[in-house]
Amino acid sequence: MKNILAVAGVVIKELYRRKDFYVLFIVTILICVVMASINIYDDAHIVRYLKEISLLLIWLSSLVIAVTTPARQIPVERENRTLLPLLAKPLTRVQLIFGKFLGCWLVCGLALLCFYVFFGALSASREHHWPLLNYFQAAMLHWFMLGIIVAFTLLGSLVFAAPSSNSTICFVIIGGILFVGRHLDQVAMTLQAPVRTAVYCLYFAIPHLELFDVRDLVIHNWPTIPWAYFCLALLYAAFYMVVFLIAACLVFRRKAIN
Amino acid sequence: MTAILRTEKLRVEYRSRELHQRTKVALCGLDLEVGAGEVFGFLGPNGAGKTTTMNVLLGFVPPTSGAAYLFGIDVRQPIARQRIGYLPELTYYYKFLTAEELLRFYAKIFGLTRAETNRRIPELLKLVELEHAAKRPIKSYSKGMQQRVGLAQALINNPDLLVLDEPTSGLDPLGRMKVREIIQRLKNEGKTVFFSSHELGEVESVCDRVAIIHQGELKAVGRVADITGKHANLEQAFLAIIGYQLQPVS
Numbered sequence: 001m002k003n004i005l006a007v008a009g010v011v012i013k014e015l016y017r018r019k020d021f022y023v024l025f026i027v028t029i030l031i032c033v034v035m036a037s038i039n040i041y042d043d044a045h046i047v048r049y050l051k052e053i054s055l056l057l058i059w060l061s062s063l064v065i066a067v068t069t070p071a072r073q074i075p076v077e078r079e080n081r082t083l084l085p086l087l088a089k090p091l092t093r094v095q096l097i098f099g100k101f102l103g104c105w106l107v108c109g110l111a112l113l114c115f116y117v118f119f120g121a122l123s124a125s126r127e128h129h130w131p132l133l134n135y136f137q138a139a140m141l142h143w144f145m146l147g148i149i150v151a152f153t154l155l156g157s158l159v160f161a162a163p164s165s166n167s168t169i170c171f172v173i174i175g176g177i178l179f180v181g182r183h184l185d186q187v188a189m190t191l192q193a194p195v196r197t198a199v200y201c202l203y204f205a206i207p208h209l210e211l212f213d214v215r216d217l218v219i220h221n222w223p224t225i226p227w228a229y230f231c232l233a234l235l236y237a238a239f240y241m242v243v244f245l246i247a248a249c250l251v252f253r254r255k256a257i258n
Numbered sequence: 259m260t261a262i263l264r265t266e267k268l269r270v271e272y273r274s275r276e277l278h279q280r281t282k283v284a285l286c287g288l289d290l291e292v293g294a295g296e297v298f299g300f301l302g303p304n305g306a307g308k309t310t311t312m313n314v315l316l317g318f319v320p321p322t323s324g325a326a327y328l329f330g331i332d333v334r335q336p337i338a339r340q341r342i343g344y345l346p347e348l349t350y351y352y353k354f355l356t357a358e359e360l361l362r363f364y365a366k367i368f369g370l371t372r373a374e375t376n377r378r379i380p381e382l383l384k385l386v387e388l389e390h391a392a393k394r395p396i397k398s399y400s401k402g403m404q405q406r407v408g409l410a411q412a413l414i415n416n417p418d419l420l421v422l423d424e425p426t427s428g429l430d431p432l433g434r435m436k437v438r439e440i441i442q443r444l445k446n447e448g449k450t451v452f453f454s455s456h457e458l459g460e461v462e463s464v465c466d467r468v469a470i471i472h473q474g475e476l477k478a479v480g481r482v483a484d485i486t487g488k489h490a491n492l493e494q495a496f497l498a499i500i501g502y503q504l505q506p507v508s
Contacts (some may be wrong), residue, residue, distance in 0.1 A: 009363070010363055014352070080350040080351075082350065085412070089339055089367045089368060089415075090367065090369075256320070258313050
């Protein structure tokens with residue numbers, strides 16, 4: 001475990017010493033603050049639109065971090081040859097994969113924490129109350145969804161050598177799952193066998209990321225999700241993280257490094 | 259003599275990128291043995307299979323057939339790497355870390371205690387003359403300084419076997435002399451050093467034994483004096499062994 005934590009520590013150090021996160025955070029803050037400072041149409045419920053746009057920006061920024069951070073981990077290590085002295089030490093490839101995953105996932109968690117604290121402060125300045133449990137549920141579900149994306153992108157980084165191609169492919173697939181994934185069963189019903197079976201299989205195989213999108217819970221101040229469902233959703237995410245990580249370990253296990 | 263490093267009929271084949279050739283043989287039945295306390299030079303022209311041998315020894319590349327052992331343990335087991343230090347050729351370390359942080363990170367992987375780490379890091383930084391730059395990010399280092407950080411990281415666990423892949427490549431004469439001094443010092447401490455180099459003069463001065471590999475096959479192995487034999491120096495012997503005919507200058 002100490003090896004995994006050591007690798008994760010380096011990933012986290014990389015995040016706070018690079019400028020990517022700060023740029024994303026500052027841009028998000030600026031847009032949100034500018035929007036919060038104007039009162040369009042003198043609408044009393046404008047705060048809901050403000051919250052919706054702020055959350056959308058947070059989602060986009062966190063997606064960028066969750067894809068670009070793991071996408072460059074192993075390819076850049078290979079390119080700079082830092083992978084050689086690292087794997088020449090008593091560190092297994094499985095530990096390296098898990099360390100990279102943990103580091104990237106914690107990076108996403110730290111970024112989300114900053115974003116949600118800012119979002120909470122902005123909302124509270126307009127609504128004068130803090131629905132903390134709603135924020136907690138939304139942030140946790142969001143973080144676990146990012147865990148699936150991190151594990152998936154890490155797997156992709158072992159298949160596609162260039163971080164840019166891996167990022168693009170991951171963005172397209174994640175976008176596809178978020179926008180089309182939930183409708184695949186309806187699409188399947190309109191098709192003939194065996195395509196119908198294939199689409200159904202795809203529907204049940206893909207991780208349904210849209211399940212973790214509970215922005216409305218925060219925007220409309222709805223009551224919290226029952227805790228049993230909340231825990232089930234976290235388990236569902238954990239299952240996909242494990243599946244993708246095992247696949248990554250299998251791909252990386254016998255890969256020649258030179 | 260206890261064999262610290264041993265290969266048995268090591269064969270490595272790569273999938274060829276050329277259409278008419280399915281596989282490319284990088285190593286062909288390599289048998290090698292390096293004893294405790296030896297400084298062993300591994301020589302060969304570019305593409306001879308030196309780096310591939312090191313890659314197999316360090317578990318980066320699986321052998322097609324044959325086996326390799328470090329301290330009697332199969333190289334595929336991570337524990338075989340517990341007592342070795344490795345300096346790869348032309349490596350760029352994590353640019354966002356300082357030399358001290360980099361060494362601390364590697365020390366953690368070796369499971370060194372905090373007290374041991376705190377003692378080793380200043381010692382190594384002094385050895386490679388980087389104390390003044392310990393707190394600076396590696397991205398601000400010159401090539402020679404990066405190579406010295408590499409040497410420090412290879413020594414962090416006080417290894418019994420040091421594997422160096424062209425350690426003086428790209429270094430100025432001062433840097434080369436420094437690396438030679440460090441190898442000599444390790445030899446005096448009874449450490450085993452296995453290194454590849456194109457600097458034959460340097461090999462001649464520090465190595466106990468050398469092996470010459472060409473096109474994946476071991477051509478010669480023995481003491482430097484035995485290999486040099488009737489030739490004027492190691493360079494002449496090396497050229498003769500790999501079958502290079504010297505052309506008279508017109």
